[in-house]
Amino acid sequence: MATREVATLKLGHVELATPLLLAPIAGYCDLAFRTVCREYGGVGLACTDLLSPQGLLRGTATSLDLARTNEVDKPIGMQLYGSDPEIMAQGARWAVEHGATIVDINMGCPVDKVTKKDGGSALLTNLDRAVKLAERVVRELEKCPLDAEEWGKRIGGVRRQASGIGHQGSVSLGASSSRPVPLTCKMRLCWSDADYHAGNACSPHLARMLADVGVVGVTVHGRTTEMKFSGVVQLAGIARVVEEVGGRIPVIGNGDVREPEDAVRMMRETGCNGVMIGRGALSTPWLFRDTWSAMCGEAIPSTPDDAEKTAMMRRYFEMMREYRGDHYAMTQIRRRIAWFAKRMIRKDPVTGRIVGVKPLKEAIRVAVGPADVHVAFDRFAAGELNQFAEVDEAESGSV
Ligand SMILES: Cc1cc2nc3c(=O)[nH]c(=O)nc-3n(C[C@H](O)[C@H](O)[C@H](O)COP(=O)(O)O)c2cc1C
Secondary structure (H helix, E strand, O other): OOOOOOOOEEEOOEEEOOOEEEOOOOOOOOHHHHHHHHHHOOOOEEEOOOEOHHHHHHOOHHHHHHHOOOOOOOOEEEEEOOOOHHHHHHHHHHHHHOOOOEEEEEEOOOOHHHHOOOOHHHHHHOHHHHHHHHHHHHHHHHHOOEEHHHHHHHHOOOOOOOOOOOOOOEEOOOOOOEEOOOEEEEEEOOOOHHHHHOOOOOHHHHHHHHHHOOOOEEEEEOOOOOOOOOOOOOHHHHHHHHHHHOOOOOEEEEOOOOOHHHHHHHHHHHOOOEEEEOHHHHHOOOHHHHHHHHHOOOOOOOOOOHHHHHHHHHHHHHHHHHHHOHHHHHHHHHHHHHHHHHOOOEEOOOOOOEEEOHHHHHHHHOOOOHHHHHHHHHHHHOOOOOOOEEOOHHHHOOO
């Protein structure tokens, strides 16, 4: 099949191998999960979950766990939240010193704990504050540039996969061969539904002002803060940002991408330069691989079979144990099996009923330790737990 040329995504001097980004999803997109997605291929950039700069600077265990990365987990965006320019600037410096390829400011989180302190999407209600915050962080990043050798490490890690990723990301270095870590911002369309429907969304204006102060790219989740995660993503709202920015910086579209064609459609209908995928990846970590193939006009690789999915889940579980310990791995695998199970649903060839892997989920839910989890996978692989059962509520639920 013919291979189509797809424009690469450049965030400042950092060129990504694909225009597909793994979203920050607090509590889910940890180092182990990012690695799983990267191993399938197609991930141009992955991001940490939102990080508290105060927590990083104080060295609290939770913040350090969340910020954990390694040489394979590159390129990596580290996302900070907050509203105090000095603390955010120091947090950004910390991120540079601890492996970030990109620093991102969260301007989209709708959660009270964050917005009550003027962070996250509360910044959409005070554009002056948002722009000054970003400008202060850009200036701080300029003070701590990285040399060519370090940039080589920050951009590496993207592997050539069967899906045909043709190149690794790259970095263009100027004469001084020393460049700062670029800043991006992730936002929603605006705070209120009324503003959005009246044509007064602030995101186009904000994106343009952020470009003026040196932000190299913006991600736009096509919902308002009031929508939280309900309703349908508004592609027209993303398109307005693309139009207003006029190609000065790339705009990354985000929201409701569950299948490769959703991403293709988002790019076509909004003109955005890249697509960020969140919840879709939780059940389908190979979605980046498949989407990249679709974008390149290539055949979409075959879906991993149950044996491959089981091997992936085991590997994910073992990486969580290695990076975060058994307690964390056990808690996570119990919640995550429901997500992976969504892609193990099928039609029973005999009865025609829609069935899922309830017995496997149940065995993992009652597992007391890691050995039990592996026994559950062994039994599933041996067909002992392979009794597919009718799909229950949890299998069709979401985060
Ligand atoms: C449980 C949960 C946690 C999230 N955590 C973050 C976060 O830490 N930072 C952020 O910018 N967005 C966060 N998001 C928003 C996602 O990054 C993304 O913008 C949103 O889910 C829409 O994309 P999707 O439909 O592909 O999931 C979170 C979303 C969910 C559901």
